Amino acid sequence: MKASKSFRLHIGIFGRRNAGKSSILNALTSQEVSIVSEIAGTTTDPVEKPMELLPLGPVLFIDTAGIDDRGDLGEKRIQKTMQVFDRTELGLIISKTDEWGDFEETILKELKDRAIPVIVVFNKSDLVQAGNCLQRSFSGENIPVVETSATNGTGILDLRQAILNHAPDDFINRPGIVADLVGPGEAAILVVPIDKEAPKGRLILPQVQTIRDLLDNDSFCMVVKERELREAFNRLNKPPKLVVTDSQAFLKVAADTPPEIPLTSFSILFARYQGDLPEMVKGAMAIDKLKTGDKILIAEACSHHPIGEDIGTVKIPRWLTQYVGGKLEFVHHRGHDFPENLSEFKLVIHCGACMWNRREMLSRMMKARMAGVPLTNYGLTIAYSLGIFERALQPFPAALGVYQTTK
Amino acid sequence: MKASKSFRLHIGIFGRRNAGKSSILNALTSQEVSIVSEIAGTTTDPVEKPMELLPLGPVLFIDTAGIDDRGDLGEKRIQKTMQVFDRTELGLIISKTDEWGDFEETILKELKDRAIPVIVVFNKSDLVQAGNCLQRSFSGENIPVVETSATNGTGILDLRQAILNHAPDDFINRPGIVADLVGPGEAAILVVPIDKEAPKGRLILPQVQTIRDLLDNDSFCMVVKERELREAFNRLNKPPKLVVTDSQAFLKVAADTPPEIPLTSFSILFARYQGDLPEMVKGAMAIDKLKTGDKILIAEACSHHPIGEDIGTVKIPRWLTQYVGGKLEFVHHRGHDFPENLSEFKLVIHCGACMWNRREMLSRMMKARMAGVPLTNYGLTIAYSLGIFERALQPFPAALGVYQTTK
Numbered sequence A, B: 001m002k003a004s005k006s007f008r009l010h011i012g013i014f015g016r017r018n019a020g021k022s023s024i025l026n027a028l029t030s031q032e033v034s035i036v037s038e039i040a041g042t043t044t045d046p047v048e049k050p051m052e053l054l055p056l057g058p059v060l061f062i063d064t065a066g067i068d069d070r071g072d073l074g075e076k077r078i079q080k081t082m083q084v085f086d087r088t089e090l091g092l093i094i095s096k097t098d099e100w101g102d103f104e105e106t107i108l109k110e111l112k113d114r115a116i117p118v119i120v121v122f123n124k125s126d127l128v129q130a131g132n133c134l135q136r137s138f139s140g141e142n143i144p145v146v147e148t149s150a151t152n153g154t155g156i157l158d159l160r161q162a163i164l165n166h167a168p169d170d171f172i173n174r175p176g177i178v179a180d181l182v183g184p185g186e187a188a189i190l191v192v193p194i195d196k197e198a199p200k201g202r203l204i205l206p207q208v209q210t211i212r213d214l215l216d217n218d219s220f221c222m223v224v225k226e227r228e229l230r231e232a233f234n235r236l237n238k239p240p241k242l243v244v245t246d247s248q249a250f251l252k253v254a255a256d257t258p259p260e261i262p263l264t265s266f267s268i269l270f271a272r273y274q275g276d277l278p279e280m281v282k283g284a285m286a287i288d289k290l291k292t293g294d295k296i297l298i299a300e301a302c303s304h305h306p307i308g309e310d311i312g313t314v315k316i317p318r319w320l321t322q323y324v325g326g327k328l329e330f331v332h333h334r335g336h337d338f339p340e341n342l343s344e345f346k347l348v349i350h351c352g353a354c355m356w357n358r359r360e361m362l363s364r365m366m367k368a369r370m371a372g373v374p375l376t377n378y379g380l381t382i383a384y385s386l387g388i389f390e391r392a393l394q395p396f397p398a399a400l401g402v403y404q405t406t407k
Helices: A021-029 A075-087 A102-113 A156-166 A205-216 A226-235 A247-256 A266-274 A277-289 A306-324 A358-370 A378-385 A389-393 A397-406 B021-029 B075-087 B102-113 B156-166 B205-216 B226-235 B247-256 B266-274 B277-289 B306-324 B358-370 B378-386 B389-393 B397-406
Strands: A009-015 A047-053 A057-063 A090-095 A118-122 A145-147 A187-191 A220-224 A242-245 A263-265 A295-300 A329-334 A347-350 A375-377 B009-015 B047-053 B057-063 B090-095 B118-122 B145-147 B187-191 B220-224 B242-245 B263-265 B295-300 B329-334 B347-350 B375-377
Touching: A009 A021, A009 A075, A009 A102, A021 A047, A021 A057, A021 A090, A021 A156, A090 A102, A090 A156, A102 A118, A118 A156, A145 A156, A156 A358, A187 A205, A187 A226, A205 A220, A205 A266, A205 B220, A220 A226, A220 B205, A220 B226, A226 A247, A226 B220, A242 A247, A242 A266, A247 A263, A247 A378, A263 A266, A263 A378, A263 A389, A266 A277, A266 A358, A266 A375, A266 A378, A277 A347, A277 A358, A277 A375, A277 A378, A277 A389, A277 A397, A295 A306, A306 A329, A306 A378, A347 A358, A347 A378, A358 A375, A375 A378, A378 A389, A389 A397, B009 B021, B009 B075, B009 B102, B021 B047, B021 B057, B021 B090, B021 B156, B075 B102, B090 B102, B090 B156, B102 B118, B118 B156, B145 B156, B156 B358, B187 B205, B187 B226, B205 B220, B205 B266, B220 B226, B226 B247, B242 B247, B242 B266, B247 B263, B247 B378, B263 B266, B263 B378, B263 B389, B266 B277, B266 B358, B266 B375, B266 B378, B277 B347, B277 B358, B277 B375, B277 B378, B277 B389, B277 B397, B295 B306, B306 B329, B306 B378, B347 B358, B347 B378, B358 B375, B375 B378, B378 B389, B389 B397
Parallel strands: A009 A057, A009 A090, A090 A118, A118 A145, A187 A220, A187 A242, A242 A263, A295 A329, A295 A347, A347 A375, B009 B057, B009 B090, B090 B118, B118 B145, B187 B220, B187 B242, B242 B263, B295 B329, B295 B347, B347 B375
Antiparallel strands: A047 A057, A220 B220, B047 B057
């Protein structure tokens, strides 16, 4: 899926000619696959570099190579700089601690005046000890400061995290839940089993959010238990665009849903909404590579959540042990507690994180990716275990492609 | 609607022959309309008295007139007493403070052993000062103690409140939300408008509870905005059993719903579920009797609830003022704060109280009734103001009857 330019988060990179803008950019993106193209500009024009910056997805770096502190800022240059400010959604000011001065303050003021979030990056921390020469504190202004060395990679993960933390909410929360799969004036069927684990008198949050997302987008839905699903189909004189089921009813719902009607689960919708579905598909497929003695991290967003707890502590461990045919080591983490060092794990299996914002889930996905550890969620693990992965991914061509090319 | 015996809360009344059981019973029920019948027993048999005890509704008092402290409790009497304990759901032990003794303790132990809630009633407080002679404290056992005088009425309202407070939850929560109007295997359409007042990404609680109630009872539903309602009807090849709308979309939904399909609102469902619908219908109709200068209490269960606040502080006052054609005095109360003295008000208009249990709403209805002040809720007020009261009450014969005979 190619993202249009307007869809990308625009990250403006500002700094003096020798501050290391290009090396920071290279370090940020060296682990990335899809450097799409480079739009050449004149020497004084800012250079736009569309890239995939995980875990954010498509971004557009605007490298203001031609705007620096040499000479006065003539009319033309000022105009070009202003244009960059106008389209920047997140600004990086790259400097050295002993060089921060009027130029950087001017950039900072321009960004702040526009309420654009700013990250101050002190580069080359291997050469110059940060704080030694700096006469200025940023803490009172609530501006994040990251120290990096593009040459040895120090602080690049911190910078990536800072970008994730300070990117505007509407970019982080960009993917919808379900409505793009249904369309205005069209209907979905939502299958909501009611068992002893369902909270008394309520629906669980992902179900409510899914209904709301459909209404927000001029779609509507039939809400039904798995037992009445056939009757619900009988009542409709035009098939629904999509059937969404709770993972636990997947097999019965798959049997009762005509094969030409797309079918998926709330968990899969939320893997996309809260995280990165293709990445989590790869994560689920890593189950095939598990072997006796492997260590698996099971992470739960909520500290107290009996439903997820049961899936995480009992059902998934039992199933994985059976699948691998040998003893596995399970480590459980709950709430915001998440291990710093993931490299000892062969797989991270996360709950749907329905109570979180997307930023926190993407942050965990990034940490797992940097450590080279696959990550998936409960629902995808269940779908994989039930052998209906391919059908459940049908509505998501990118994720399905990952599955079909990897399997 | 006649309640079957098993539906009634069974209240066992225990006490010595001279403790005043009958006078308490009379005082409790003297303001009630429908004393249905009296089932005569032998002199030693308990007497069952089915009654309407507002705000609880149908109860069965079991007056153990024949079981007292005279002589030993012979085999036959013990057996009959045990049978009363076995069907009692709430026990009242009526005594005088200077007479509490082994007999009362035995009754108390039998009830406690069965985990039956107990209220201790010290009667005739005009003659004997409670506490003066009593050597026993009930506070450590968490047993409510009420002092009454059946002759002058002192404490009868407290007793009524204590019965409401200590009746078992499943009796208090007995009415369903909606499923009895739809039926298993049948569908309802729920119309959920999405406007700026809808909470971001969610549905409001009564909507979620209504969906859940349908699923719990093997019904299902279509959830749709008012704009897509016609399309939703087009999709169904069999009409729904019921359409439920948010009050604010009432007129459009009424226009788009074929007249033969029953239509009501979430507010009206919740007037029944959380309170007493016929009583609240009477309350709404009291709007016609309002005149310039009248004082109206607007009560909101939640302390912070911008949606309800707007309806309660702006919309309803404006509409009532227009309707009456003169200035009215509005008094607002929020949260659990509710005036003790309601007699100065001509009408109480309450929010739907969706976040409360039914007990608290019934308790307020009782206070209003005792003060002779009509009470209704926001949704009924809106329905009345829109002139669609009769259609919206169609699914509820008892409430409709109240409207048709009163108007």
